[in-house]
Amino acid sequence: MPVTLNTADPDFERGFAAMLSAKREDAADVGQAVAAIIADVRARGDAALVELTNRFDRNDLSADGLRFSAADIDAACAQVPAEDRAALELAAARIRAYHDRQLPQDAEWTDETGATLGWRWTPVSAAGLYVPGGQASYPSSVLMNAIPARAAGVERLAVCVPTPGGEINPLVLLACRIAGVDEIWRIGGAQAIAALAYGTESIRPVDKITGPGNAYVAAAKRQVFGRVGIDSIAGPSEVLIIAAGAQNPDWLALDLLAQAEHDADAQAILITPDQALAQAVAAAVERILPTLPRAAIAGASWRDHGTIILTRDLSEAAALSDRIAPEHLELCVDDPQALAAQVRHAGAIFLGAWTPEAAGDYVSGPNHVLPTARSARFSSGLSVMDFVKRSTVSQLSPGALSAIGPAAVRLALSEGLSAHARSIEARLETLNRGS
Template sequence: MPQFLDTSDPGFETAFAALLTAKREDAPDVDDAVAGIIADVRARGDAAVIELTAKFDRLDLTPETLAFSQDEIDAACARVSPEDRAALELASARIRAYHDRQMPADASWTDDSGATLGWRWSPVGAAGLYVPGGLASYPSSVLMNAIPAQVAGVPRLVVCAPTPDGVANPLVLLAARLSGVDTVYRIGGAQAIAALAYGTETIAPVDKITGPGNAYVAAAKRRVFGRVGIDMIAGPSEILVIADADNDPDWIAVDLLSQAEHDESAQSILITDDATFGQAVAKAVEARLKTLERRAIAGPSWRDFGAVITVRDLAEAAVLSDRIAPEHLELCVADPEALSARITHAGAIFLGAWTPEAIGDYIGGPNHVLPTARSARFSSGLSVMDFVKRTTLARMTPGALRAVGPSAERLARSESLEAHALSVRARLDRLNEAAE
């Protein structure tokens, strides 16, 4: 059974604090192994990547077959059913429409001193998207990673998608094609991250790496951070549903299970202002678990990490929600906008009972790569912003330099940085000579 908490109970604060800090993931310490793999790929390039792929994915590659050929992708795309293709195309169009609005604007202005200031945005030169293999090979993740990069105008976009035993997911390849990916490499793990960061004879290095992965991929991303940009180190998925009694318990139950089925470490929490409704939802979850295909995953997740929290009112729910800082937040209440306005920390908010979180995973438009493990306190979901960077611009005139230069010179001297001061002084002296 999940935990049942009630804010009216004297032990609530202790229990809630424990829920917040519970360690859900026992990630193996693979850092040394990953360091070795990265060093190997840096030293031996393609040969190392090929050996490691044979070892981990039981797949023999050559430099020529590291990437899928266009013919192979054509053939895979042709195997996708028209219905699946249409669904993927609709998702792709809606995700693109949402992200199109995220492109930030350049700026330029002249201030009182006469200085012209501003900034401009430009795309990263190349991006590499990691797509996990096996069961967790999700075409939707290809769209969610690649489309923001494409909208940003990234000139070169590659995917690394391991294909254990050579088995590829045609929908992944179609999703890559729909979102402007140039090349799909059939490699994975730390060796793929190393190849993307440092390059090999065959694989050109990229500037930014995004996408989820296992402990090896996460450790490798942390290690290459700085050499390249990375998106985030993602943890297990989470959902918080705030629901009043005026909901169908079964709808809320399947919503909770839609996170629980991802991973035994996933966490699904219901906050309600009606304890009886909370019990009804828990009962509905048990009923659904009897037949759910992924009950072997969703069951342990719900029982080990799930929680039903009864609050006095929705204001209290908002306060608890900000302490949780959930990745996904569903507001199944009469006035979701009003409740949403009270909440500061959440990756994505789904407003009203007609907006199940799964809509956001596939087709709503917003990105489904979202901050986990309370990191919505300080970070955002994936967006176009992850694939652009800003160059600041400044142009002084002689008049502007005369106005502000002496203060810069003084501050430089106060920091004992004489050459900084001299670089301003040399110009001010010229202006003074000219004025004489």
């Protein structure tokens, strides 16, 4: 049974705070092991990749087998059933349509002093995408990472995916092809992140690395941050459902379980002012849980992290949701738009009972790479913005420099930076001599 809290209880705050601060993930300290792997790849390049892949993935690659050939990819794609291919293509088209709208606009204007100001956006040149191997090798994640990069205009897109024992999910390779990935490498773990960041004889370095991974991958991304850009470090996934009114308890239970089946560390939370609904959903979870192929995982998640919170009303539910800042927020209420207007911190918001979060995981269009572990307080899901960067642009006329230069001189001198001041003064003197 999950924890049940009630905001009317006198010690609600204590229970809620305990839930908020509970650590769902046992982050092994793999920093030193990862630093050694990165140093090895930097020092020995491809030879290190071959050796590490042999050791960690029990996969005997020579250096020229590091990369999937076009023929490898063709053969894998040919295995994919037509219905799976069609589903991937529908998903890709919808994700592309959504992300194409995110391309930011350049700006330029001239102000009252004659200064022309603005900014320009340009794509990152090369991006690397990490795709986990084995059970968590999700073709949908390939689409969600690669398509925003392509929409941004990234020229070169390299994927690293471990192939433990030589195994690869053909749908992953097909997703790479549909999304327009340029290179696919049979490498995983920290060594893949090192290769993408620093390059080897075979793999040219990239400028930005995205994609989920295990503790080694996460630690490696943290260590190469600065050398390259990275996306956020993903933690265990979570859903928060706010429900009220005439809801189908089975739908809500399935939505909670869809989150719970990801991972024993995943978290599913129901907040409702309706005690009868809470009980019906809890009962539906218990009834459905044993019927799931992943019952063990989903059951552990629901038992250890599942939470039901009873509130006085929906406004209180929205306020609690903001304190949790959930990755996924479902609003299964009569007027979801009105409730959404009260919410400030959430990675993705799903409005109404016909919008199960699982649809958003695959085909709705918005990205499913979202801020976890309360980081929706300060960060956003993956988007085109992760693959572009902005250059500010300024051009002062002589008149603009006359108007604003003296203030800059004053501030530079107050900061003890006299060459800054003189670089402006030299120009102002020329202007003054001219007038």
